[in-house]
Amino acid sequence: MRALHAPRLPTPCAPGRGFSVPPDTVIFVCTTCKREGDAPDAPRAGAALAAAVAGHGGEARVQFVNCLSNCARGPSAAIVRPGGWSYIFGRLELDGTPEALQIGASLLGGSEDGAMPWKGRPEVLKRNMIARIPPFDFIPKEATP
Numbered sequence: 001m002r003a004l005h006a007p008r009l010p011t012p013c014a015p016g017r018g019f020s021v022p023p024d025t026v027i028f029v030c031t032t033c034k035r036e037g038d039a040p041d042a043p044r045a046g047a048a049l050a051a052a053v054a055g056h057g058g059e060a061r062v063q064f065v066n067c068l069s070n071c072a073r074g075p076s077a078a079i080v081r082p083g084g085w086s087y088i089f090g091r092l093e094l095d096g097t098p099e100a101l102q103i104g105a106s107l108l109g110g111s112e113d114g115a116m117p118w119k120g121r122p123e124v125l126k127r128n129m130i131a132r133i134p135p136f137d138f139i140p141k142e143a144t145p
């Protein structure tokens with residue numbers, strides 16, 4: 001994988017982390033996701049996840065969204081940054097996910113090539129990745145039809 005945008009250097013270290021999260025890195029959390037098997041009138045699992053992520057207190061900006069079109073595999077969240085790949089995650093549990101999303105945002109936000117590194121990525125962000133979307137200006141080194 002090769003990025004065609006200007007490399008980004010990690011911002012200064014924060015205590016206990018490799019680097020701070022750049023302010024343009026965002027965690028989107030779907031508030032309307034249901035969990036598979038939930039009754040139609042059950043409280044939305046996505047709302048609980050969104051509240052937990054927002055209340056976690058990490059550095060990344062958290063934004064609520066009504067749907068990420070990953071409804072069958074919710075609860076869902078995404079991590080994005082300008083000039084970088086976008087990552088969508090599904091079937092997220094409350095336990096551990098807020099911290100994992102903050103770590104993922106930190107890794108993506110500080111990445112020099114715009115991709116979230118596999119090394120250091122929390123397990124839930126490996127196991128539960130649904131898709132990744134290239135940055136707008138991405139052109140593969142060797143394009144094949």
Ligand code: FES
Nearest residue numbers: 030033068070071
């Ligand atoms: S309702 Fe959450 S992804 Fe559609």
